[in-house]
Every structure is written in structure tokens, then in C-alpha cells.
Amino acid sequence: MKTALMKIVSDLVINKGIILNSHGIFDRRATVKWNREGWSKMGTPEPFTESEIDNEAILKAIKLIPLLVRKTTRKGLVGSYGLKHTIEKLISVDGRGSYLSNGEAILAMLYKNYSYKISEEGSWNCNFLAEYAKSDYKDCTQVEEKLKF
Secondary structure (H helix, E strand, O other): OHHHHHHHHHHHHHHHOOEEEOOEEEOHHHHHHHHHOOHHHHOOOOOOOHHHOOHHHHHHHHHHHHHHEEEOOOOEOEEHHHHHHHHHOOOOEOOOEOOOOHHHHHHHHHHOOOOEEEOOOOOOOEEEOEEEOOOHHHHOOOOOOOOOO
16 A cells, blocks of 8 residues: 555656645645745655655545545535544544544545645645535544544
8 A cells, every 4th residue: 555655646746746745735836835934944845755654544544535525526625634634533543643644634535536626825735626425424523432443
């Protein structure tokens, strides 16, 4: 699986000049905004490396995505940052709790072949051509016990 995930990251850089990392997805506008807003003290956006990809967290996200969202052809109703928080309510990973980075959520969605729209305002978040499915997973406001996979 890690090979397939790294191929997605590599293809974005090579074919589109887009960087995907834990913070999110960076086109030229997002990189400029990152630097202008002072985030550059955290470093220049660089693509995920193999060691940065947590298979367990992404695997759990990949398994949950079909329960949470469904593909659409025109509506970009699912934002990466909101999706990240929705997934975090439902998972637990040894050594890191329920944390899932924005970039990991994006990578999981790309792995599941969801189309995305880059922010025109230079955000490192993106929207997916998807909408939230009606499900107990998305609609819950409090999860008593994290899902076990």
C-alpha cells in the first residue's frame, strides 16, 4: 500500500507541480500564501516521504471513506479539513490517538479516486467532488467507542 500512496504523491509533483504533505496540498498559490503568512518558519512545503506516511491511520481513513462520502460529478461539498475532523472522531491509532493530518485525509481520498478542486484562494485545503452520505458515522456528534478495524 505504501508504494501506491507514494506513487500518488510522486505523480502529483511530476505531472502537476503539486506538493502533498501532512499540512495539505500545495500548488503555487498555496506555497506563496504559506510563505507570506509566516508558515515558512516550519519549512518550505515538501512532499510526503515514505517514512512520513502512517499506513495504519490512512488505512483506517480509506476504510471509512465509503461510509462517509459519495462521489458527485459537479459538487465539491466535502472539504479536506472538515473530512479530517470527521474521520478523527471515528478512529484510534496506537501511539497517536485519533489524529489524522489534513494531508493524510487528502491522500486517502486520492487513493479512493475522488476528484478534487484546489483552492483558488491559495489554501492548502481542497474540496472533493463528493457529498457526505447520510450515515450514522457522519451524523454522530459523540462517538462512545472508537471503531476498531
